[in-house]
Amino acid sequence: MNETAGFLGILVLLLAILAGVNVMVALGVVGFLGLSFLVGIEPASTVLSNVAFSIVNGFHYSVVPMFLLMGFFAMQAGIGRDLFDAGTKWLGRIPGGLAVAATSAAAAFGAASGSSVGTATLFTKLALPEMVERGYDKGLASGSIAIAGTLAVLIPPSALVVIYGILTNSSIAGLLVAGFLPGVVFAVLLVITIVIQVKLRPSLAPRYTNPVSLYERFRSLRLVGPLLLVIAAIIGGLYTGIFTPTEAGGIGALVTLIMAVVRKRSIRGVEIGKALIETVNLSAMIFAIIIGALIFSRFLALSGATDVLGDMISTEGMSVWMVVLLVTLVYLLLGTLMDPPALLAVSLPITHPVMMQLGFDPIWFGIYVVVLAEIGAVTPPVGLNCYVVKGAAGDLVELSDIFRGLWPFILASFVMLGILLLFPELVLFLPQSMKG
Amino acid sequence: MRESFLSFYERYTRILYYLAFLAGLATFIIMCLIDASALTRKFLNWPLPGSVEITEALMVVGIILPMAYAQATRYHLRVPLLTNHLPLRFQQVFHVVAMFIGFLFFAAMTWSAFSFTYESFRIDEHVWGANVRFPLYPVKGVMCLGFLMLAIQFLLDTVKILIFGPEEFAENELGSLGA
Amino acid sequence: ETITYATWQGEASTSVHARTLHWFADEVSKRTDGKHRVRVMWGGAAAAIDEIASAVESQVVAAGDLVLPYHPDQFPLNNVVGFFWPQPLSPIEIGHLLENLQETYPPFADEMKRYKMKVLGFRPLDNYGFLCTEPVTEVEGFNGKRIRSYGVALPAVIEAMGAVPVSLSTPETYEALERAVVDCAPIEVGLGRAWEYDTVATNWMDVGLGASFGQMLVINQNVFDGLPADFQEVLVEVGSEYLKVFTDEQAKFRNEVLEDWAARDDFQIVDFPKEEFLSVTENDPGVQAVRQRWIDTANDLGVPAEEIAAELTYDR
Ligand code: NA
Ligand code: NA
Numbered sequence: 001m002n003e004t005a006g007f008l009g010i011l012v013l014l015l016a017i018l019a020g021v022n023v024m025v026a027l028g029v030v031g032f033l034g035l036s037f038l039v040g041i042e043p044a045s046t047v048l049s050n051v052a053f054s055i056v057n058g059f060h061y062s063v064v065p066m067f068l069l070m071g072f073f074a075m076q077a078g079i080g081r082d083l084f085d086a087g088t089k090w091l092g093r094i095p096g097g098l099a100v101a102a103t104s105a106a107a108a109f110g111a112a113s114g115s116s117v118g119t120a121t122l123f124t125k126l127a128l129p130e131m132v133e134r135g136y137d138k139g140l141a142s143g144s145i146a147i148a149g150t151l152a153v154l155i156p157p158s159a160l161v162v163i164y165g166i167l168t169n170s171s172i173a174g175l176l177v178a179g180f181l182p183g184v185v186f187a188v189l190l191v192i193t194i195v196i197q198v199k200l201r202p203s204l205a206p207r208y209t210n211p212v213s214l215y216e217r218f219r220s221l222r223l224v225g226p227l228l229l230v231i232a233a234i235i236g237g238l239y240t241g242i243f244t245p246t247e248a249g250g251i252g253a254l255v256t257l258i259m260a261v262v263r264k265r266s267i268r269g270v271e272i273g274k275a276l277i278e279t280v281n282l283s284a285m286i287f288a289i290i291i292g293a294l295i296f297s298r299f300l301a302l303s304g305a306t307d308v309l310g311d312m313i314s315t316e317g318m319s320v321w322m323v324v325l326l327v328t329l330v331y332l333l334l335g336t337l338m339d340p341p342a343l344l345a346v347s348l349p350i351t352h353p354v355m356m357q358l359g360f361d362p363i364w365f366g367i368y369v370v371v372l373a374e375i376g377a378v379t380p381p382v383g384l385n386c387y388v389v390k391g392a393a394g395d396l397v398e399l400s401d402i403f404r405g406l407w408p409f410i411l412a413s414f415v416m417l418g419i420l421l422l423f424p425e426l427v428l429f430l431p432q433s434m435k436g
Numbered sequence: 437m438r439e440s441f442l443s444f445y446e447r448y449t450r451i452l453y454y455l456a457f458l459a460g461l462a463t464f465i466i467m468c469l470i471d472a473s474a475l476t477r478k479f480l481n482w483p484l485p486g487s488v489e490i491t492e493a494l495m496v497v498g499i500i501l502p503m504a505y506a507q508a509t510r511y512h513l514r515v516p517l518l519t520n521h522l523p524l525r526f527q528q529v530f531h532v533v534a535m536f537i538g539f540l541f542f543a544a545m546t547w548s549a550f551s552f553t554y555e556s557f558r559i560d561e562h563v564w565g566a567n568v569r570f571p572l573y574p575v576k577g578v579m580c581l582g583f584l585m586l587a588i589q590f591l592l593d594t595v596k597i598l599i600f601g602p603e604e605f606a607e608n609e610l611g612s613l614g615a
Numbered sequence: 616e617t618i619t620y621a622t623w624q625g626e627a628s629t630s631v632h633a634r635t636l637h638w639f640a641d642e643v644s645k646r647t648d649g650k651h652r653v654r655v656m657w658g659g660a661a662a663a664i665d666e667i668a669s670a671v672e673s674q675v676v677a678a679g680d681l682v683l684p685y686h687p688d689q690f691p692l693n694n695v696v697g698f699f700w701p702q703p704l705s706p707i708e709i710g711h712l713l714e715n716l717q718e719t720y721p722p723f724a725d726e727m728k729r730y731k732m733k734v735l736g737f738r739p740l741d742n743y744g745f746l747c748t749e750p751v752t753e754v755e756g757f758n759g760k761r762i763r764s765y766g767v768a769l770p771a772v773i774e775a776m777g778a779v780p781v782s783l784s785t786p787e788t789y790e791a792l793e794r795a796v797v798d799c800a801p802i803e804v805g806l807g808r809a810w811e812y813d814t815v816a817t818n819w820m821d822v823g824l825g826a827s828f829g830q831m832l833v834i835n836q837n838v839f840d841g842l843p844a845d846f847q848e849v850l851v852e853v854g855s856e857y858l859k860v861f862t863d864e865q866a867k868f869r870n871e872v873l874e875d876w877a878a879r880d881d882f883q884i885v886d887f888p889k890e891e892f893l894s895v896t897e898n899d900p901g902v903q904a905v906r907q908r909w910i911d912t913a914n915d916l917g918v919p920a921e922e923i924a925a926e927l928t929y930d931r
Contacts, residue, residue, distance in 0.1 A: 020516030021534040022507075029541045035675070043673040048548035050666040053579060056499050057492050059784050062470070064496055169659060170819050173790050240796035243474040250470030276460030280502035283463070285511045287499045301660035302619065302675075342513050353660075356627075376448050382515055477796070481759055481779055488782040561688040566770040566782045 002038060006305025009034045013296065013346065023079040023342040024285075027292030034299035051294045056287060059246065061166060065283045066249025067157045071113035072275035073256035074230070077263050080109045082223035089212050089220040092227055095198035096205040098136065099144040100191050102127040106145075107187035110152035112230050112256060115161045116340070116377060120385045124392035132396055142397045142406025144194055146385040147413070150374035151190075154183030157252060159286065160340050164268045166290055166295075167348045172363040173245035174431040178363045179370070181426050186371070187415050193412040223336045228257050252410030290344045297349030306353045313354060320358055327351050328372065328417065335376020339384045344371045355432070368420050375413045378406050438599060445592055449508045452585060456505035462497040470496075486568030491574045500582035503522035504589045507538075518547040527602045542587035558607070616846055617652040618832035618838065621671070621679035623664040630809040631868050632738070633657075635861045636680075639832070642669075642853045651846040653678070671835050672730045678834035681732065684766055689730065691912050692723050696828035698909035699927035700743075700768035701896055706826040706865060710737035710858040712926060713828060720918045733839050735854030737831035741803035741865050741930060744821040746812045748798050750883050751820055754895050758874075763788050763800040768905050772824070775899035777893075785810075792816045804869045811871075817882045823889030832857060 009030050016026040026047075035044035055061065063293050074080070087101030087108075094100060102123050109119055123145045131141035153160045156176040165172035198205045233255045237243050243251055260270045300306055313323055330351070334343055348369070377384045386402045420427060473487035506512055519530040555561075557573040597603065620640070624633050640653040656662075662670035667679040683694050696702065696709055697717070704712060716723045717734060727734055739881050751757055757776040764770050764780030773780040791797045793815040800812055801824070807813045832854060839847060851920055876882045896902055906924060913920035 015518070016537075017515055019534065020514055020519050020530050021537055022632050023513040023515065024536075025538045025541050029537060029546070032541070034543060039675050041669075043675045045544060045548045046551075046669055046673040047662075047666075047675055048545050048578065049552035049576075050662070050669050051495070052545070052549070053552065053576060053665050056496050056579070057575070058495070059488050060787060062466055062491055062495055065495075066467060066470070069467065071465065171786070185554050215585050237474075238794055242478045243470075244783070244791050244794065244796050245782075246790075247470050250467050251474065253467045255470045272464070273457075273460065274453070275462055277456055279463055280456050280459040280498060281506045281509060281511045283499050284459075284502040284506040285513065288503055288506070288512060298661060298675075301656060306809050337515060337517055339513060340516075342515070369545040381517060421596075450617055477761065477779075477781060481761065483781050485762075512905065559688050563686050566764045566780045570715075 002303045003305045003308045005034055005037055006300050006303030006308075009025040009296070009299060009303070009306060010305070010350065010374045016338065017342075022207055023338070024292040024347070026289040027289065027345060028297040031292065031295035031297070031299040034303065035295070038302050039172065046304045047295060047298055051298065052291045054197070055166065055290060055294065060172065061162070063157075063172065063246055063249040064159050064286060065279055066253050067114045067159045067162070068282050069151075069275060069281045070157065070252040070256050071115045071118050072278055073253060073260050073270070074078070074109070076121055076270055076275065077119065077226060077256055078261070079112055079226050079256075080105065080119075081126055082225075083108050083227060084123065084126045086223040086284035089217050092208045092210075092212065094195065095202070095207070096136075096140070096144075096194040097208050098131045098134065099140060099205065100125060101145055102131075103148045103187060103190050103194065105152075106148035107155060107183065108227055110155035110183060110226070112227055112252070113152050114157045114318035114384060115247065116149040116160070116374060117388045119152040120388050121392045123148060124389045127395060128389075128393050131205075134208065134274075136208045137405070138361075138397045138401040139405025140194070140197060140204050141405070141408075142389050142393060142402040143409055144190070145394040146378050146383070146389045146402055146406060147190060147409040148187075149385050149388075150377060151183055151187050153374055154179040154186060154318075154367070154371060156180055159250060160344070160373065162364060163286060163290065163341055163350070164344055164366045164369060167293060167344060168352045168366070170366060171431075173364050175366050176245065176260075176368050177430045180430055182367055182416070182420060185419060185426065186413075188415055189412045190409060193408050197408055217307050221354045226263075230255050230259070233334065281421070287340050288343055293345030296346075299335060300349045300355075306350060310348065310354050313358070323354070323358060324421065327355065331369065331372035332375065332379075335372060336379045337382055338376060340370075340377055343376055346367065358366045361424065361428060363431055364420075364424050364427045368417070371413065371416055371420065375410060379410065413417040437483075441595065441599065445596060447457050448589070448592060449505075452505040452508050452589065455582075455585065456502040459498045459502040462494040462501075466491050466494050466498060486565050489563050489565035489568050489570075493570075495573050496578050500579045501585075503582050504585035507586055507589045507593070524602060528531045528597060531597045532594055535597060537589035537592050539587055539594055542583050542590055546580060546583040549576065549583050552578050553577045616650070616676035616843060617654050618834070618842070619661060620653050620655045621661040621667050621676040622657060623657060623659040623662075623680070624657060626655075628809070631805055631861065631864045635738075635857065638860060639853060639857060642856075645851065646849045647845060651843070651849070668730065671833055674835050674838060675907055677838040678735070678832070679736070681831045681833045682829065683831065684829070687767065690726050691909075692720075692726050692916060693831075694828075695909055695913070696927065697767055697925065698827075698905050699924070700772055700824055700827060700902075701822075701893055701929070702825045703925040703929050704826060704927065705862075706739040706741055707858060707862040709739040709826050710829050710862065713737055713831075714858075716923065722916045722918050727833070728836070731831040731836045732831075733836045734764060734831050735830075735850055736834055736857030736861075737858070738830040738832065738861055739772070740827040740829040741805055741869055742821065742826050743801050743803055743824040744887075745799040746792070746802050746807050746816040747800075747818045747820060748759075748792060748795055748816050750818040750885050751775060751799075751887075752885055753877055753888060754822075754891050757799075760798040761796070763791065763797050767908075768902070769801060771899065771901040771905045772896050775896045775902050788812070789815065801855075802857060804872050805865060808868075808872045813876065813882070817879075818885060819883070820885045820887045821889075822887050822892040857867065897929060 013030045083105035091097050106119050106123050138358040156332040161175045165175050234248050261267050262271050380403050390399050450568040469487045473484035477483040529589050558577050561572040562569050563572050640655050643653050656751045661676050665685045670676045671679050683690055684697050689696050760778045761781050762773045762778045763783045764773055770780040783791055788800050912919040
């Protein structure tokens, strides 16, 4: 009976979201009504503020706004532009050179920013006009940028990874370092995908013929300096015991702010107010979803629906790989409709307990799910990154160009999923070696 | 009538902006506190007293207080895929209902947060930090205020869409998110 | 009949807490021939650690682990042990002390009634010491060390030792020890193992802080009153046996871990001069002031505070 309420709740939740109820509201309302059904309306109403306060009043969740702030300051510090300039000088002459440079620079920029959308916006403005001008295929140009944004989410710092940690009560520090190697591997995969495409169809990207002298190349390396400073400050600070991983976001924000001030040659040139308003809007949005999701997950847990799912899987004798396949399909399907934070919020109360019961590592599952969510961020009809690229590109490309150009990269993402499944060490190596 | 509603709507948004600005300030102070405390702890062997507890209190300001402004600027995700191909008339109905549900939900959140705050006030609940003590009910009260402002914003949006029809799909609604 | 029981502890955890909670639930089923059942909601699935009190009070769940130190203003009397560190009682003695206080002085029981709670069992904390990144052989050695701190009594004790209290959340403490952001963390042997602090701070100092009180197993009074008599009886019975079962397991696990530490080359168990530590901390005005704070509160609430305080003070 109660389990039925749980399953009904999942169904109503999806319908409500697709009918246009705000995702956080849908989660919260269904959770609240479900709880009211299970334990009564008064008790259910106490859960609302308890859940909200307990999450929002926690010191270690301050990394979310700090990472967001850091990303905004990093953009104002011009770190992305510098990286793209240096990347073009070094990689511009290989097949699809500008796209390769943009992808590599986006991956590097990911070490200063955790925002998939922010990174995609930035590199659309930096790289897309030049690629189109040089006669690059619009699909290749815009698609490679839309997917490159997702690298920022894998490579630490990453707010989305923290959201997974909050929703599942997993080690946030472990999750953050875990994304590094998969992020680098994914970046290499994307570059290979670009090069193969251009090799097969050279018309996609005319060769860049302007010679760049060795002197110019090495001179351009200084452009990487600011990013290296940010990384050095954070890693150095962590290893010399100046701050904890939780505090790293605050330090990162300060260091990037200082760089923005240096870059703009005055504190007034930095739009601090704008960065702060953007940060609090995003924090509010993210935490509203987290609060809704936690209310929903309380309901689901009390209903016993997740236990039933787990039992079903174990008694039906489903193999572990069948379950993984099923979970993957569910994410790919839901991912077409939902954006990463919402997708995690809606799905994790159901999938996480099941995967833990099957003995999967919570950190591994976190990275796997984040890759899945980011695939969702580029798949139609709701492919957030694509809309963002379109928004930043103006009339330069059409949405259809972007979606068309993305397919090879989505295939590359599937390869990435396969790599994660076959070599879980890729995810677990750093967190484990961190533990000494 | 339509004009006066719009002007009220805009004035309300203005108030929400100031609250969001306060939240931004809180966020900036959090950054300063974290940095200052880490540095004084390491180099002066003197962690800034109360920095953890104050950060936790400021988190409530930085996250709940701007929730209403985030709605006014359409940051809260909405994915009306089932309805956005329907005739405008139906879209309007669904949109109005969605906003009204938002209002009802945050009215419930406000009520819950109010009881929560009142109870905290009644027992004179404090934050017991290592070297600070301060009352907790104002912090919980901020949460209550944040939810109340958001409930009102949803009510205003209900009326707005009832009068003016469904909005152009805002890009923010797909989340101009940083996550 | 089935009741829900909320805990933040993970189901698969090998901690004494998880194992004995399994025992509690299993024993209830066994003694009622499977007629009644305690359904444990593990890992904070029904309520996070600081939400359990409210969840039990409002009947979101029937029962749960009440972590008293999270609610100093709700349970000022029952939080008594938290104000007295260092203190001389063993874990099981602390459990019995609280049990007696509940039975002897109505204000102690009233506090629970106010939140509609009936106490089923007690779960004290084991002897606390410090796990540090460097060995410390005398109180002097703690001078200037950064020590993780929380709660009411610890900050004063740490300052009395000449060390620096640093507020840190539990999940952060491991990383802070690893990176030497702090030098020491107060902990009991078993938790030092369960939370893996002993992998990053490899020196154990049992300074003589003593045990403390942590948690009660509570059930909502209304829920309890509505249960069939045989279920009630078994819950009370198993609940009252819990303290013994828990502290036995706790001691067993402590000894296992200590043996393991002794056998490890990279680990040092320091023979710390407890007398020195006690005289430095017990006579410290800051530590005294914390105790006095509880005594004043308790006097106002009409219990013989000095008498109770004497039980938690070394007799020297
Ligand atoms: Na990143
Ligand atoms: Na999508």
